[in-house]
Amino acid sequence: MWRRQIITKTRAVCRASSASRAFADKPADIPPPVSDAFKDAFKKAAPNLQLPKFPSQFMKPRPPVPGTLPTKLTVNFVLPYKSEMDAQEVDMIIVPATTGQMGILPGHVPTIAELKPGIMSVHEGSEVKQFFVSGGFAFVHPNSVADVTVVDAYPLDVFDAEEVKRGLADFTQKSAAATTDSEKAEAEIGVQVHSALSAALGLS
Amino acid sequence: MKSVKSIQKITKAMKMVAASKLRGVQVKAENSRGFWQPFVALLGDHPDIESKKNVILTISSDRGLCGGINSTSVKFSKAMFTLSASEEPAKYVILGEKGKVQLQRDSKKNIQMVVTDIQKMPINFTQISMIADEILKNVEFDTIKIIYNKFGSVVSFLPSVATIPSPEVIARESEAGGKLEQLESYEIEGGDSKAEVLQNLSEFQFAAMLFNASLENACSEQGARMSAMDSSTRNASEMLEKLTLKYNRSRQASITTELIEIISGAAALEAAS
Numbered sequence: 001m002w003r004r005q006i007i008t009k010t011r012a013v014c015r016a017s018s019a020s021r022a023f024a025d026k027p028a029d030i031p032p033p034v035s036d037a038f039k040d041a042f043k044k045a046a047p048n049l050q051l052p053k054f055p056s057q058f059m060k061p062r063p064p065v066p067g068t069l070p071t072k073l074t075v076n077f078v079l080p081y082k083s084e085m086d087a088q089e090v091d092m093i094i095v096p097a098t099t100g101q102m103g104i105l106p107g108h109v110p111t112i113a114e115l116k117p118g119i120m121s122v123h124e125g126s127e128v129k130q131f132f133v134s135g136g137f138a139f140v141h142p143n144s145v146a147d148v149t150v151v152d153a154y155p156l157d158v159f160d161a162e163e164v165k166r167g168l169a170d171f172t173q174k175s176a177a178a179t180t181d182s183e184k185a186e187a188e189i190g191v192q193v194h195s196a197l198s199a200a201l202g203l204s
Numbered sequence: 205m206k207s208v209k210s211i212q213k214i215t216k217a218m219k220m221v222a223a224s225k226l227r228g229v230q231v232k233a234e235n236s237r238g239f240w241q242p243f244v245a246l247l248g249d250h251p252d253i254e255s256k257k258n259v260i261l262t263i264s265s266d267r268g269l270c271g272g273i274n275s276t277s278v279k280f281s282k283a284m285f286t287l288s289a290s291e292e293p294a295k296y297v298i299l300g301e302k303g304k305v306q307l308q309r310d311s312k313k314n315i316q317m318v319v320t321d322i323q324k325m326p327i328n329f330t331q332i333s334m335i336a337d338e339i340l341k342n343v344e345f346d347t348i349k350i351i352y353n354k355f356g357s358v359v360s361f362l363p364s365v366a367t368i369p370s371p372e373v374i375a376r377e378s379e380a381g382g383k384l385e386q387l388e389s390y391e392i393e394g395g396d397s398k399a400e401v402l403q404n405l406s407e408f409q410f411a412a413m414l415f416n417a418s419l420e421n422a423c424s425e426q427g428a429r430m431s432a433m434d435s436s437t438r439n440a441s442e443m444l445e446k447l448t449l450k451y452n453r454s455r456q457a458s459i460t461t462e463l464i465e466i467i468s469g470a471a472a473l474e475a476a477s
Contacts, residue, residue, distance in 0.1 A: 038252040038287075046283035053354060053364040055413070056249035059241050076242060080329035080415055083238035098394035112246070114394030114401055137408060139246050142389070147242030149412065151329065 030057040063143050069107045070144045077148045090124040095138045106144045113138040117196045130156050132200050161201055168194035205447050212440035219433035226426035233419035240416050243409040250383050251367045255346035258288035259295050263352040263421040264303030271428035273353045273361055274302040280363045281351045297339055316343055327418050336411040346373050355423035368410045371402040
């Protein structure tokens with residue numbers, strides 16, 4: 001009786017996971033990214049072990065660089081706890097780089113951009129989705145694929161204006177009263193995030 | 205027999221607990237799988253990149269009874285250690301109690317750092333960033349190779365090696381003729397200098413990869429524990445059946461012997477009278 005329970009439970013777990021499978025989980029399709037010399041050296045070092053797998057074998061291969069200018073930008077917007085956008089085709093995104101708001105259109109020159117806390121907006125047709133993102137990175141590849149990786153991101157409506165004002169005042173005061181370097185750095189990060197938030201929400 | 209029965213109950217309970225924990229961690233692990241992909245898309249995956257100071261980061265579990273995954277991780281770590289031997293021997297950074305115990309036996313002098321009790325609270329990115337920070341502060345490296353068990357399915361765990369190059373190596377290989385040649389064509393936005401951006405990039409990549417690797421290993425640990433506990437429950441019930449049969453047979457044999465003695469005694473009395 002309990003054997004049947006195990007089987008149904010295992011099947012439920014497997015089915016639940018396959019529902020959201022967007023990444024290649026079968027490394028057999030992609031060869032390992034190592035030279036033959038590496039494989040031989042590995043065989044000598046550990047004759048009883050098979051070659052380990054490598055992360056690039058678990059990734060869906062990226063599209064090649066197109067010949068003509070593409071019409072759409074493919075965006076992967078990832079957070080540690082979920083993939084907000086996975087290979088979604090949009091017209092344009094605007095990301096808050098440390099050097100200012102940066103717009104990315106299809107055919108943008110390959111770029112590595114460091115992001116500071118601010119608003120990221122995704123433009124698709126006539127609709128615009130806005131997220132407040134923490135710091136992170138944005139990559140634009142020659143094949144018009146943009147990757148945005150940030151530590152956290154939320155749509156603007158979850159923020160409470162009162163909390164933001166209070167937080168800003170709190171951190172400004174902490175930054176003035178900070179004694180050690182690390183306290184000062186923490187307080188300044190708080191000030192930066194809260195002022196970006198209040199600018200994003202349109203507060204004073 | 206009583207002890208076998210109680211062991212059976214305990215292992216069955218452990219299996220249920222592992223199954224429920226697995227469900228939770230599996231969702232997190234699968235959601236974190238996209239997080240490291242931009243870095244590999246940008247920098248590529250080069251396990252055989254040239255590097256002198258190698259650091260092998262082994263991810264293992266804190267608690268045992270989880271099948272063979274910790275031994276597998278340690279075997280692969282030792283293999284990568286031998287492979288990365290260059291002018292100076294590689295160093296170990298170990299996450300998890302079981303890995304430490306196994307590697308301490310013969311590689312004690314090569315262990316640089318040990319972090320345990322990671323799973324006291326559910327794994328989250330803040331905790332992993334702090335661990336990554338500590339490692340980056342205290343360990344000098346050209347490449348870090350993270351050894352972990354990727355969660356394939358409840359019955360399949362794939363030992364994997366993720367490579368993180370340091371900012372110096374990235375800068376070196378991005379010159380013409382290196383493995384990261386394509387990096388030269390990327391414009392850098394932000395930061396005061398390219399070196400600063402590359403440093404942040406490498407650190408962020410390390411944190412992202414470590415996060416996914418720890419989650420995958422935690423998943424594999426729960427899955428392996430589930431199947432280990434399942435097979436031990438089955439073994440316990442088989443043993444219990446055999447013992448019950450043996451017990452009954454010996455009980456019947458002793459009753460039969462007693463009856464025979466009584467009857468033969470009674471028959472002897474009758475014959476005598």
